[in-house]
Amino acid sequence: MCKENLFRFYSLRNAGVIDLNDIVKIKGLKSGLQLTFAKGASFDDVQANLLHKLQTGEKFFIRGTTVFVPKDFFAEEQNEKLRRMFHRHGMLFSTELKMPTFPKTPTKTVVEVKKAEEPAPKMLVINRTVRGGQEVKTESSVMIFGNVNPGAQIVAGGNIDIRGICRGFVHAGAFGDESAFVVADRLMPMQIRIADVIARSPDNMEKAQQAERASIKDGHIVFEPIMR
Amino acid sequence: MSEIIVITSGKGGVGKTTTTANIGVGLAMRGNRVALIDTDTGLRNLDLLLGLENRIMYDLVDVTSGRVKFNKALVRHKKYDTLYLLPTSQVKDKSAVNPEQLVELCKEMQKDFDFIIIDCPAGIEQGFKTAIAAADCAIVVTMPEISAVRDADKIIGELGRADKENIKLIVNRIRPQMVENGDMLDMEDINEILSIDCIGQVPDDEMVVTATNRGEPVIAMKDSTAGKAYKNIVGRLCGERIPFYKPPKEGFFAKLKKLFGMF
Numbered sequence: 001m002c003k004e005n006l007f008r009f010y011s012l013r014n015a016g017v018i019d020l021n022d023i024v025k026i027k028g029l030k031s032g033l034q035l036t037f038a039k040g041a042s043f044d045d046v047q048a049n050l051l052h053k054l055q056t057g058e059k060f061f062i063r064g065t066t067v068f069v070p071k072d073f074f075a076e077e078q079n080e081k082l083r084r085m086f087h088r089h090g091m092l093f094s095t096e097l098k099m100p101t102f103p104k105t106p107t108k109t110v111v112e113v114k115k116a117e118e119p120a121p122k123m124l125v126i127n128r129t130v131r132g133g134q135e136v137k138t139e140s141s142v143m144i145f146g147n148v149n150p151g152a153q154i155v156a157g158g159n160i161d162i163r164g165i166c167r168g169f170v171h172a173g174a175f176g177d178e179s180a181f182v183v184a185d186r187l188m189p190m191q192i193r194i195a196d197v198i199a200r201s202p203d204n205m206e207k208a209q210q211a212e213r214a215s216i217k218d219g220h221i222v223f224e225p226i227m228r
Numbered sequence: 229m230s231e232i233i234v235i236t237s238g239k240g241g242v243g244k245t246t247t248t249a250n251i252g253v254g255l256a257m258r259g260n261r262v263a264l265i266d267t268d269t270g271l272r273n274l275d276l277l278l279g280l281e282n283r284i285m286y287d288l289v290d291v292t293s294g295r296v297k298f299n300k301a302l303v304r305h306k307k308y309d310t311l312y313l314l315p316t317s318q319v320k321d322k323s324a325v326n327p328e329q330l331v332e333l334c335k336e337m338q339k340d341f342d343f344i345i346i347d348c349p350a351g352i353e354q355g356f357k358t359a360i361a362a363a364d365c366a367i368v369v370t371m372p373e374i375s376a377v378r379d380a381d382k383i384i385g386e387l388g389r390a391d392k393e394n395i396k397l398i399v400n401r402i403r404p405q406m407v408e409n410g411d412m413l414d415m416e417d418i419n420e421i422l423s424i425d426c427i428g429q430v431p432d433d434e435m436v437v438t439a440t441n442r443g444e445p446v447i448a449m450k451d452s453t454a455g456k457a458y459k460n461i462v463g464r465l466c467g468e469r470i471p472f473y474k475p476p477k478e479g480f481f482a483k484l485k486k487l488f489g490m491f
Binding site for chain 1: 378379381382384385386388420421423
């Protein structure tokens, strides 16, 4: 479910960005980006096209990425010009492709985006109360030894575990992980979000009596009592 | 070495200045040498509450800009002669004093006083940052009202960011009757959110208004409940252990009546 969503999200984004009649085609590889040029494209056109892409902040061109260009398409000195242009934008340039499993002359290339590297599993630990106006944002999971007061915000890519009272705004699975959950000794958040599902507190909330765990069940956020 | 205390709240109108004046007078009544510094430049009130407006010669801005020495600007209280006020300017604004100048000034004044109490302006902007810079203890004043508690929470966070760890709480303007009916936040609710050491619970008292208009703090009035609460706060600041005043509990008959009311 989660993977499917991720895929849909990416493909939607691609639809807006890629013009299949473009003289430069980009293919994402594990080791970097493979560029292919339309037959008979002039060097000046290609250079201008790439420069435009770089300057408009095309999403693939992340600093530190290696860009692979076919070796014999342009002359040596022209490749050198490209190399300098990419270096200026913080990218590496190569004419030697290290990936042998490159499909030969794909006619209508479906462009893939390099998948974001999985972050190493880790956990942010906060040993204090998060007060109103304070914000905790992390790509990983977060554990809070203290309360989350009204007006505070916790946004985590993973799960949220609060060893205290939660009255603030919590968002678990902020990058779309629908299996993420929120646990607190007393779970009374102002608003809770898991992935893209949102729930707000009832208008007259009763005091929570025990530890609870919130997660997505059938597209809704559900609170369940837990033991701890 | 003297103690430098800042009195702050975030929200306006919760009683920072009243608290400053009362604690100041209370400490002076016990014989301490006390200096009150008003940092609410442009909106000064502390001199009014102490009834000292007509004696002001120089102000905080004159001192920090080096025009006069601080002891020239200090105004001695007419009744308590160990209590001094350093008023601020009514014509300048908050940018006229910066944190470094206030730290420097407090360091100089520390030799002459047992307590330096700084009255902080409302808000979390420049004025607040200036006021808290020199303090080694902060007293957060709040009211049993959701917005005041929320702002106090924010202020405690800001104080933590400025590495002020010694923070005390005063809850002002409590109406015991409303608390009992469940129409006002009670101490338990407030402590649950703010979770800092509480040194005072001051009931709402009409005499505070009278006292403010007369220019003599309520702590000096014998039969005021708020005055009593302030006296207790001063005692706790001096390290005494004083239990919190609780409104008298319902008697046996009242309980019996309630029981019958249920049927």
